[in-house]
Amino acid sequence: MDLIDQLYRKINEERLTPKVLLVSSYAQGHQLLELICNRHGALFNVEVKTIRGIIEAKAKLELFQRKIHLLDEGQAVWIIRLLMKQLAEETSECYITHSMMKPGIVEKVYHAISEMRMAGICSEDMKMDYFTNPDKGMYLQQLLNRYETYLLEHGQIDFGGLSEYLKHGTDGAIYLALSPTGWTRVEHQMMEKLAGKCLCFLDSETPFHISEGFSKNRFTMFHATGSLAEVREGIRRILSEPEALDHTEIILSDYERYISVIHAHAEEMGAACSYSNGLPIAFCAAGKAAAGILDWIEDGYPVKRISEMLRHGYMSFSDERWSRGEWVRILERSSIGWGRERYLALVHPEEIGAEDQEQSTVLYGYLATLFEGLPEGDDWDVLRLLEWVSEFIKQYAPRRSQDDVYVGNTLQELVIRFSESPRECMPMDLALKYVREMLSGIRIRVSATPKPGAVHVSSLHNGGWSGRERTWIAGLDQGTWSVSAKQEPLLLDKERKVLSEHLVSTQQRAQKIRNERESRLSLIRGEVWLSYSSYDAGDKKSQSPAFEMLQVFRLQSGDSSLDFATLEHSLGEPYSVMDMMHESEVSTPFNNTDLWAGLLLRRTFGKSADGWQAMLQTYPSLAQGYRAKELRMDEKVSAYDGFLGDQSSYPKQLEDSSWSAISASQLEKYANCGLQYYFHYVLKLRAKNVAALDRTRWLQAGERGTLLHDIFRRYIEDVTECGKVSAKHDRDRLMAIVDMVIRETTLSIPAPNRHVLAKECEEIQRDADIFFRNEAGKTDQPCFFELELSTSDGEPMEIELPGGIRIQLKGFVDRVDRIGPHEYRIIDYKTGSTNKYKPSEYFSGGTQLQHALYSVAVEQWLRQTGIDPEAKVLEAEYYFPTERGRGEYVRRTQNRREELSAIVSQLLESQNRGIFVPAKNANTCRWCDYQAVCGSHSEWMAGKRDSSINMDLLRTLLEVERFG
Structure with missing residues (x-):
């Protein structure tokens, strides 16, 4: 007689007497009653209770009358932590110091205290010689004593102390419990006090591997290369009979590892699932x-x-x-x-x-x-x-x-x-x-009992009660299935034995878990699937099936001599995520991956399908990407190299040989790398400017440059009265401005710490000192600062270059100095090094045009505004007034304006022809924001630049690159 029949008979012995079924969880009890009803028909006068639930309910009134608060586990943990902290603060030689009080250790200590309380052990019962380490024994004895005192003084009680608040049973109900119960000594005492002679124990099922009823099931076994492949194969099998979804229970041996895979696949296929342990x-x-x-x-x-x-x-x-x-x-x-x-x-x-x-x-x-x-x-x-x-x-x-x-x-x-x-x-x-x-500890979508129309997913700890026609036990590998018998360091087995016979050893606990699990699984009836992952992708090692799987295999075959080698041989090749080894089997594809696998396995005249062509025909975007790769490898420049054709929409050519507003930096960027220009100015793609955490740095390069520019501008404006008088240099005034600008900057950009701030402030002061020493020796008259190149109404100004070329130029000039009657020099502050500003590189292949363009623009601005109708800008200077730049400068005489006009016209013509090819110098790509987009395109383009087939197309761009 199995457990279901035993329960039914016991419930019906005295049909009018109330019965209370004591179980480990309400879900277990309700599923047990459902199994009885399915087999024998309706029941009445039966109530499901957990031992904790009924004890707390019976003690509730007494606790209320005495004004005593019942603690739950979480609240008790915080009390234990408080008492541990007090002990640690009282002596530096405490067994568990304050620094050791991590959540895991506090939890272990709480469980040790709880176990002793549930075994009926009081602090007076403990002796130091019971422990292998007397210090540990003293610590636990003191902690337990303080815990007992704390509860008494604060009018609180935990579950282990409820016995004195219970009255002897008077409700006349018969209490039914499954043996072995797993109850602690205190739980036994409290139930005996409540139920007395009305407490009846029923023997659980025999282990499944020797159960006659279990042996009559229909078994299917398989293994897979990883938990993902295992889940996918199981779902393929479930989908082959979709009407059986709500007749299936999946028991996961490692619930937390498998549940995310199960849930993701269920969501993908739109299948409803109920989860006994919920989801994180x-x-x-x-x-x-x-x-x-x-x-x-x-x-x-x-x-x-x-x-x-x-x-x-x-x-x-x-x-x-x-x-x-x-x-x-x-x-x-x-x-x-x-x-x-x-x-x-x-x-x-x-x-x-x-x-x-x-x-x-x-x-x-x-x-x-x-x-x-x-x-x-x-x-x-x-x-x-x-x-x-x-x-x-x-x-x-x-x-x-x-x-x-x-x-x-x-x-x-x-x-x-x-x-x-x-x-x-x-x-x-x-x-x-x-x-x-x-x-x-918070779980969502918890459904302890199965829901109609849904696959029920349970854990190895609580699965097997659903009574469904199909049960799939996943994760039957040896490591996952085994029960840990590792001793708790706070209460070793030898210490448990001396302390109390009611403290369960680790071996006994592990055996109880195995016995309960094996007897519970023996209730499963119908179709049973057993599977395991034969390979752990994380640890990259093979895994063996659990011994219980071999026992089922022996039970199924009736041969008790079979071994693991025979079992693994019978399972055949393991299933994979995109399974290609079991093409002869009829299997329902799970998703597009499975569909593709099936298509590629089809045989046509003895040959496999051409998967590459099938992919290109099915996915046009992939085909386009493949074509792009081919054209990039081709000798001729194509749209995939940055040639957009003559219909390019930017920049638009205007009437009278003039172009829309541009800046010097735009032209320089185009000359440096047309593709980078296209991404930045045409497509307007921008790299995310997210500051990265650097505890050793305050200002980024751009922020530091802005700060120094601000200092230089404020100082020169101050000592020249905004360009009206000759400079009256004052180092103290400069340092006051440095301090002021730094304070303003720290308000908007806080420093990571004061040490980094002090270090960078010293560097800025040294830069300012170099600037001061350079300026103190100059006799030129600074007259304009942060000069905006615009008309009176704020529009970009139009400049005319030799040859009648007119362009609208926008930008700012850092500084303009008067170096003689009607003679001027423009100055551009640089906070980097002088490396790329070589004397022989006047235009540097079109990548250094700012000095020449701004010289023309400032000269024409001075004349057009009437400030100086005879103005001439004779020089342009890149000025490096920092420690890194060593106070050096690079001056360029402005006497090559015809060449400037030719360069600008050729660059604009190349743009209008839709040519946006990658940089000539591959080193440019090392600091490019768009490197992830174009990869090694500059290297692929090198051969195309030299090819005669592209000479006519790239002519104007190549001519600009020859200008030194």
Whole structure:
């Protein structure tokens, strides 16, 4: 007689007497009753209870009357931690010091205390000689004593102390329990007190591998190369009979490892699943937001974390005037990078451009609220941090699904649940670990019992009760299936034996787990699939099937002498993700991958299908990419090398030989690399300017250059009264301006720490000192600063080059000095080195045009505005007034304007012909923002530049490159 029949007979012995079925979980009890009803018909007068549930219910009134609060496990852990901290602070030689109080160790200590309480052990019962280490024994004895005292003084009790609040049973019910129960000594005592002689134990099933009923099932076994391949093969088999979806239970030996794969595949095929242990909260947006915001804190508040959450929709701002993309863009443009102090400084409306003022004001408010209430420094309150995370989810995480709502509500319940727990401040990393532990305990989509119309997915710990016609046990490899018998270091087996006969040893615990599992699985009836992964892709090693799989194989064949080699031989080749080894089998394809595998395996006149041609015909975009690769390898320049043809739309040629507004840097960029120019100015693609965390650096190169330019401009303007008088140099005044500009910059760009700030300030002061020494020896008159090349109404000014070529030029000139009557020199500050500004490279193949173009523009501007009708710009200077540039300068006499005109006209003509080919010098690609887009295109293009077939097309561009 199996367990189901035993239960049915016992329930019907005294039909009018109430029965209470005591089980480890309500789900187990309800499924057991359903199995009985399916076999024998309706039942009545039966109630399902867990031992903890009924004991707490019976003690509830007494606890209320005595005003005693019952602790749950989470609350008790915090009390244990508090007491551990007190012990650690009282002596430096404490067995567990304060630095050792990590979440894992605290959890182990709590379980040791809990085990002793559930075995009926009091602090008075413990002696130091019971322990292999007397210090450990003293520590546990003191901790248990303090725990008992704490509960007494605070009017609290844990489950292990409920016995005295229970009254002897008077309800007249018969209590039915499955033996072995797995109950502790205290649980036995409390149930005997409640039930008395009305407690009845029923023997569980025999192990499945010797069960006669289990042996009558229909067995199927297979193995696969990895858990992913194993799951895919199982789903292929399930899909072959889609009407049997809600007749299937999947039991996972390693629930956490397999559940993500199962869930992803179920979502892909649109199959409904119920999950006995639920899913981690990372499977919903609110869960991702909670994990993401904790990562944001731990990583030092990098803005990229916020941007990623906004981009993926895990986080949102309530103001819907701006899209997620617009919020991301303003954050990325702000250059926050990292550090909480940078957020409000860099997103302050005064630091944002005028066009984004309104949005930046709103964003500033959101960020101020975000940081409000967030702990600072080294003292972090875990419960305060939990409250902050709960509020963050409430305010910023979108609630798009019931899962999101559930996570938000559960977090609020956790805050309430722990509100009365002892509070403690600790380092940030430790507080984050505790909060993550709390979040890991939240599960979504928990369905302990199977749902109609859905595949039921359970764990090896609670599966096998569903009574479904098909059961697939996945992950039957030896490592996953085995039960760990590793001893707990706080309570070794020899110590358990001396302390109390009711403390279970690790070997006994492991054996109980195996016995319970094997007897539970023996209830399975119908079709049984057994599978395992024969290869661990992570560890890159083979795996053997569990011994239990061999036992089933022997049971199926009736031959007890069969070994593992025979089993593995009978399984044949393992299944793979894109299975190609079992083409003779009729298998339902799971997705496009399986469809392709089937198509490629079809035989046509003894040959395999041409997979490459099939792919190109099916996916036009892939075919286009293949064609691009072929044309790039071809000798002739094509559209895939940057030749767009004569119909190029940019820049548009205007009437009277004039072109639309351009800048010197645009022309230089085009001469340097046409493809880079096309990406930047035509397609307007921009690399993300996200500041990277560097704790050894304050300013990036561009930020440092801007700061130095500002210092130089302010100083020269100050000592020349904006160019009206000769310079009256004053080093103290320069250093005061340096300090002022640095202070202003630190408000908008906070330094990572004061040491880095001091170091870079010293470097800036040395640069300023070099600038001062160079300027003090000059006799020229600075007269214009940050001169904008524009008309009176703010439009780009038109300049005329020799040959009648007119272009509209836009830009700023750092400085203009008067070097003689009606004679001028333009100056461009450079904060780098002089390496690329060689005397022989006047135009440098068109990549250095700024000095010549700006000279023409300034000269014509001075004349057109009437400031100096006879003005002549004779020189242009690249000035390097920094420590790196050693105060050097490169001057170029402006006497090659006919060549300048030819270069500009040829570059513009080449643009109009649609030629945007890669750089001639492959070294240019090393610092290019678009390297990921074009790869080694410059190297592929080298041969095409020299080929005669492309000479006519590239003629004007090649002529420019010859100008030195």
